[in-house]
Amino acid sequence: MSHDFITQFQINQESRANAGYSPEIYLQNWRTLFSRLAKDRKLLSHHLINQLSATLSFSKANLHSGLHTIFSGFSRTKLSGLAAEIMPDPLKIAIVASGNIPGVAVAPAVQLAAVGCPVIVKMAGAEQILLPWLLENYEQNFGPAGISCDYWPSDSSEFKELMVQAEKIIAFGSDETIRSLKHGFGRKVVGFGHKISIGLYDSPEINHAVLAQSAKDVVLFEQAGCLSPQLYFVCGTMSEIQNFAAAFYQNLTEMISKLGAPTIDSQLAFRRHALLDELDLAGEIYFSDRSKSCIVTTSDCLKIDRIIGPHVIQIVQFKTELDLQNELKKIKPWLQGSSLFCPPSKLPEYYEILRQAGCTYFAKPGQMQGPDLLWKNGGFDLVKRVVQQD
Numbered sequence: 001m002s003h004d005f006i007t008q009f010q011i012n013q014e015s016r017a018n019a020g021y022s023p024e025i026y027l028q029n030w031r032t033l034f035s036r037l038a039k040d041r042k043l044l045s046h047h048l049i050n051q052l053s054a055t056l057s058f059s060k061a062n063l064h065s066g067l068h069t070i071f072s073g074f075s076r077t078k079l080s081g082l083a084a085e086i087m088p089d090p091l092k093i094a095i096v097a098s099g100n101i102p103g104v105a106v107a108p109a110v111q112l113a114a115v116g117c118p119v120i121v122k123m124a125g126a127e128q129i130l131l132p133w134l135l136e137n138y139e140q141n142f143g144p145a146g147i148s149c150d151y152w153p154s155d156s157s158e159f160k161e162l163m164v165q166a167e168k169i170i171a172f173g174s175d176e177t178i179r180s181l182k183h184g185f186g187r188k189v190v191g192f193g194h195k196i197s198i199g200l201y202d203s204p205e206i207n208h209a210v211l212a213q214s215a216k217d218v219v220l221f222e223q224a225g226c227l228s229p230q231l232y233f234v235c236g237t238m239s240e241i242q243n244f245a246a247a248f249y250q251n252l253t254e255m256i257s258k259l260g261a262p263t264i265d266s267q268l269a270f271r272r273h274a275l276l277d278e279l280d281l282a283g284e285i286y287f288s289d290r291s292k293s294c295i296v297t298t299s300d301c302l303k304i305d306r307i308i309g310p311h312v313i314q315i316v317q318f319k320t321e322l323d324l325q326n327e328l329k330k331i332k333p334w335l336q337g338s339s340l341f342c343p344p345s346k347l348p349e350y351y352e353i354l355r356q357a358g359c360t361y362f363a364k365p366g367q368m369q370g371p372d373l374l375w376k377n378g379g380f381d382l383v384k385r386v387v388q389q390d
Contacts, residue, residue, distance in 0.1 A: 003158050005120065005165040008148060009092040012118035016146025023082045023114040029142040030110050030373065033134075035075035038068060051129045052102055058222060059260025063102070066220040066369060067130075070103060073370025081374055083383065086116035091386060093117045094166035096181065097131075098173045099124030101221040105131060105149075107373050108170050111382050113146040121149035122162060168386045190385055192377060195226035195336035196307065197361070197368060200324075200350060202235040202342035206247045210341050213366030215248065215255040217339060220369050222262045222310040226336045226377075227361065227368045230307045231314035233324055238317055242285050242298050245315040249287035249296040252311065261293040262310035271308045302327045321353060328357035337361030339368050 021029065037043050044067060049060050058066070093112050097105040105121045109131075113119050121131060131149050138145050152158040163169060163181070169189045171181050178191035199214055217229050234244050256262075264272070272292050279286045279297060287296040294311040302316050318324040328335070335358040340350055351362065360379035361371060376382075 003152075003161070005162050008120060009118040009165065012113075012120070012144075012146045012148055013090055013092075013116065015144035016113060016116060016118065017086065019143045019146075021142075023084065023086060023116075024079050026114045027077065027079055027082060027110070027373065030138065031075055031077050031079075033138055033141060034071045034077075034373075037137075038071040038075050041068060048129065048133055052127075055126055055129060056099070056102065057263045062220060062222070062259040065216070065259055067102065069216075069220060069367070069370045073367065074107070074373050076370075077372035077374055082111075083115050087387070090116040090118060091167040092165065093119045093386070094162050094169050095119060095121045096169065096171040096173065096177075097121055097124050097127070098177075099126030101225040102127055102130040103134070104172050105170075106134060107371070107375065107377070108382055109147045110373050112170075112386065115383055116146070117386070119147045120162060120166070121147065122159060123149050123151045125151065125153070170382070170386075190382070192226075194334060196230045196331065196334050197227050197337040197339075198331075198335070198359075199229045199232040199339040199365070200234075200342065200354070201232055201244065202346060202350070206244060207341070208247065208251065210365050211248050211251040212255065213364075214339060214341075215251040216259075216366050217368040218252060218311060218313060219255045219259050223312075224310065225369060227363075227371070228309070229313070229339060229368060230309060231302065231316055233316050233318050233327065235318055235324075237319075238298070238300065241315055241317045245285070245287060245296050245298045248313065248315065249294070252294050252296065252313070253289060256293055256311065261291070264292075264310075268308070268310075272312065275306060275308065275312070302330050304330060321349065325353055325357070328353070332358045335359050337363065337368060339363050339365045341365055 041064060044064065049063050052063050053060050095105045095109055109119045109121055123131060128151050135145055135147060163185050167188060169181060169185055171178055171189055171191045175193040178193045182189045182191060221228065234241050272295065275295065276288065285298050296313050296315060297306060298315045300317045302314065306314055316327060318327060338354050338359050340347065340362060342350060360376060
């Protein structure tokens with residue numbers, strides 16, 4: 001792609017407009033594509049999976065299952081809730097993608113291109129595979145998407161020029177990355193920094209089918225996404241919590257055997273061994289295999305320094321709603337989403353408690369990695385946020 005970003009923004013805007021799709025039809029096109037990809041896994045070529053596995057270090061089985069979950073979620077997108085017409089004066093959008101999981105920029109790019117904004121995605125160094133592949137598939141079936149992508153190092157003149165030419169910057173990455181971009185480019189940056197997700201379980205019995213789906217939520221993408229649960233709040237006595245943890249550990253090891261063990265570098269290995277030493281010294285109950293590929297701990301309170309992933313899960317006891325509220329306060333600045341399993345009569349109360357704690361995404365166990373294309377990441381409508389005048 002040319003580094004003449006003014007021209008590229010113009011090309012993207014004109015090609016999107018000339019395609020003639022309303023926002024609803026444009027979104028429907030993408031939904032149709034994702035539905036096809038979700039229904040026929042053979043459409044995910046071996047070459048695509050091999051490339052992603054080589055760059056992201058996830059197993060091929062993990063990527064197959066993870067992409068299927070993502071595409072299934074995108075295929076369930078409701079067409080309501082998007083502007084009826086293309087914006088009369090679309091803003092030039094740059095998206096800075098992170099490389100922790102594949103396809104981080106897909107949903108925001110589609111949302112903004114749907115209303116006519118020309119979009120240029122600066123891909124992450126670790127993941128330059130999925131978005132170009134999706135754009136190629138879209139354009140073969142429906143014509144120009146109004147989205148283009150490429151990679152430039154963050155310290156390059158091209159990257160700086162893109163940031164200057166864009167009227168709004170959607171940025172994903174660490175809190176440090178977001179702060180740096182806001183320092184350099186001010187209020188036109190909409191940032192999505194570090195977030196974590198959780199699970200909530202309130203049932204008198206252990207449901208192994210639900211735990212299998214919860215284990216899948218954890219294992220997909222090696223717990224690297226903002227929608228990957230890092231801990232589970234479980235209602236019950238400590239004895240019940242320990243029984244839950246044992247069952248969760250069993251399901252977690254089975255899921256790891258299917259989707260692949262995490263990649264553990266020396267720094268992660270050190271932190272895991274330090275955690276195990278701490279647990280042993282404290283005499284706390286935990287579950288771990290010989291290879292330390294997963295660790296499930298139990299406690300009556302959340303401990304932030306134990307959120308060290310991948311596949312390190314805290315099972316945290318709560319007895320009352322007040323207990324839960326107090327524990328959630330510890331992670332309110334970083335809370336993104338939650339899976340829930342409880343009696344239907346308790347759902348409204350738990351939804352409200354989680355919303356007050358900052359939770360903005362809810363899913364059934366097994367669907368945490370599958371939001372729709374219009375999901376409100378961060379709790380707000382991205383299109384409305386972008387068009388707000390500073």
